[in-house]
Amino acid sequence: MERSGTIPKAAAGSRTAANGHHPQDKFVGEGLTYDDVLLVPAYSEVLPRDVDIRTRFSRNIQLNTPVVSAAMDTVTGADLAIAIAQQGGIGVIHKNQPVENQAAEVRRVKRSESGMILDPVKLAEDAVVGDALKLMAEFKIGGIPVVDGKGRLVGIVTNRDLRFEKKMGRPVAEV
Structure with a gap:
């Protein structure tokens, strides 16, 4: 059975948005899912260094590796988003949590870059x-x-310096 990632406008209905565009106009081309693709190992004359797989996630975000994690609470948290970003992809933080938690997850991801924390949490x-x-x-x-x-x-x-510390008001400079 052959699948197509596009739906004819007639089949999709004749509704148009308030801006006069048909919803189908948002589709650029064909989309594939997990079951649509099978990779069979084979010899290739093309060398990996000669291939450019970069793509655009949005107008302002380019991905060096076209890998995007699902925005699902069982899939993407800060740790996975950081790991995927380090490989050139992007992790989408799920919204199945309070806004404050979402913001905290995004802050953790943004603080980490290439394994080095550029703007670390610090103490006076x-x-x-x-x-x-x-x-x-x-x-x-x-x-x-x-x-x-x-x-x-x-x-x-x-945390090792503070493991047995009982005086919460003691200056860290004395520890």
């Missing part, structure tokens, strides 16, 4: 143990850079 040198533990729990991290008033690194406090 006058922060206390309670502040550090709260941030570690909130961002699910095991260490936080400590910076001076000019933003220069003066140390790193880790």
